Amino acid sequence: MNLKIIRTDQVYRQVLALSPDQGEALFRKEVLAPFRGKFARQGLSIEAGQGADALQILSLANLTPFNLRPEHSADIEALDDSVYQELEKAFHLAIDSFEQAGIHPPCKEYVLAILLGKAESPVMRLNDNYLGEGGIPGYIFLSLVPSQETLRRLPAALAHECNHNVRYQFVDWQQGALKELMIAEGLAENFVLKLYGPDYLGPWVTKTDLATLDSLIKPKIKANLDISNLYGAAPYLYGDELTQVQGGRPVGLPYAAGYSCGYHLVRYYLKKTGMSIEEASLKTADEILAQVPEFWEQPTSQL
Numbered sequence: 001m002n003l004k005i006i007r008t009d010q011v012y013r014q015v016l017a018l019s020p021d022q023g024e025a026l027f028r029k030e031v032l033a034p035f036r037g038k039f040a041r042q043g044l045s046i047e048a049g050q051g052a053d054a055l056q057i058l059s060l061a062n063l064t065p066f067n068l069r070p071e072h073s074a075d076i077e078a079l080d081d082s083v084y085q086e087l088e089k090a091f092h093l094a095i096d097s098f099e100q101a102g103i104h105p106p107c108k109e110y111v112l113a114i115l116l117g118k119a120e121s122p123v124m125r126l127n128d129n130y131l132g133e134g135g136i137p138g139y140i141f142l143s144l145v146p147s148q149e150t151l152r153r154l155p156a157a158l159a160h161e162c163n164h165n166v167r168y169q170f171v172d173w174q175q176g177a178l179k180e181l182m183i184a185e186g187l188a189e190n191f192v193l194k195l196y197g198p199d200y201l202g203p204w205v206t207k208t209d210l211a212t213l214d215s216l217i218k219p220k221i222k223a224n225l226d227i228s229n230l231y232g233a234a235p236y237l238y239g240d241e242l243t244q245v246q247g248g249r250p251v252g253l254p255y256a257a258g259y260s261c262g263y264h265l266v267r268y269y270l271k272k273t274g275m276s277i278e279e280a281s282l283k284t285a286d287e288i289l290a291q292v293p294e295f296w297e298q299p300t301s302q303l
Contacts (some may be wrong), residue, residue, distance in 0.1 A: 001095050001105075003088060006031055006113035009079035015065050016073070023065040024048070028055060034111045038139035061123040062143050063116040075116050078146035083154065087112065087142075090155035093195060094162035101278035105169050107137045112158075117145045122245045126255055128203040130154065134161025135184075137169045156192045156200035163191040163281055170282045176230025178258070181237050182221065183285040186262025190270060190277050204256035205263045210300050213264060217257045222296045225289075233258075265295050268303045 011030045015023035032039070032046040032054055039046055044054040059066045063075070091112065098105060117124040117131075124131070129145040130153055140161045144150040167184060174180040189205050208217070220236070227233045235243040237258035240250035269292050270280060280288065295303060 001092070002109050003091050004034065004109070004111045005084055005088065006034060006111065007084070008113050008115060009076050012063070012068060012072070012076045012079075012116065015068055016070060016076075020065065023068070024055070027065045031113055031115075035113070035139050035141075038136045041136055058115065061118055061121040063118060067118065072116065075146050078151065079114055079116075083114070083151060086155055087114075087158055090158045091162060094159045094191070095166070097191075097195065098166050098278050098281075101276055103166070103278055103282065105137075105166050107165075107169055110138050110140065110165070112140045112142070114154075115141060115143045117143045119145045123242065126241055126245070130157055132157045132161040134164045135168060135173065137165050140165060153200060153202075156196045157202070159192050159195050160188040160202065163188040167281045171284055174285070175228065176233050177285070178221070178227040178233035178236055179225045179285040179289060181230075181233055182258040182262040183266065183288050184262070185237070185259045186264070186266035187277065187281045189259065189263045190266045191281065193267075194277050201263075202259075204259035207255055208257070208260035210264075212254060213260055214299055217253060217261050218296055218300075220251070220253060221258060221261050264300050264303075265289075265292060268292055268295055268300075271303075 008031055011027060015027055018026060028046055028048075036046055039054045043052060044057060045051045046054050048055070055064055055066070058064055063072055091110070095105070117129060119129070124143070124145055128150070129147065130143065130150040132140065132142045134140040140158065142154060142157055142161070144154060164184060167187065173184070185204070189201055192200055192202070224236055227236065235248055235251040236253060239253045239255040239257045241255050243250055266280065266288065269275070269288050270277060273291060
């Protein structure tokens with residue numbers, strides 16, 4: 001497997017030394033252009049003035065030439081060689097885990113970039129200042145507001161996104177159906193659990209207690225599993241706070257409700273079936289759900 005890492009730290013430094021127009025052009029060329037295939041699948045353009053602008057979207061939660069300032073220099077310096085070396089090792093650890101299980105992803109070329117998150121962004125705050133995007137095979141973005149803790153967690157976040165990346169080389173994402181998104185997030189965090197242990201589970205799992213999961217989240221998600229599109233599914237996956245930040249309609253669920261539900265469902269599925277997380281990652285949502293109907297009715301702590 002070949003991994004191309006975009007050294008965004010170097011690009012950020014160059015942007016600060018250029019005029020606004022020159023900095024924007026450089027960022028589009030050096031950071032966005034390698035992700036052209038990803039953005040095209042999302043209906044986004046990497047060129048300004050040619051439809052929905054990928055750079056404008058990224059700027060909502062990340063530092064780009066639109067909002068980068070000299071005072072961000074310390075954050076740029078935090079993305080040093082050791083960070084990229086650790087991520088390269090983490091990528092190969094994740095992919096090798098599938099290869100050793102006899103699963104050989106057809107995609108052989110991957111692109112990875114780290115974006116600096118905006119500290120004032122509600123999206124970054126709710127996600128404890130780090131997150132990722134890896135649902136389109138071959139492309140992975142990681143975002144963080146650098147700190148000792150977020151840098152420590154970055155390899156685990158990459159493992160989460162690698163799981164998505166491999167899964168969607170074999171399984172259709174069903175246009176963002178709720179059951180698929182929930183299962184996919186549950187698989188990705190159980191993959192993190194295997195590779196890095198419980199201390200590296202993301203806030204999208206650890207912020208939810210089992211009482212809330214059983215009394216509120218499970219009943220509401222079960223009742224809406226037939227939602228078959230991303231727009232309708234997103235509030236159940238992300239919870240009210242993130243939904244409202246993104247201009248959506250709240251549905252009465254806490255932060256990352258679908259993530260925590262998916263994590264515990266998949267964890268029970270793995271326990272019940274004895275299947276490896278790698279093999280399970282290639283199962284459809286329907287195949288997984290069919291094996292664990294009791295998950296919805298029994299207390300999670302007793303499963």
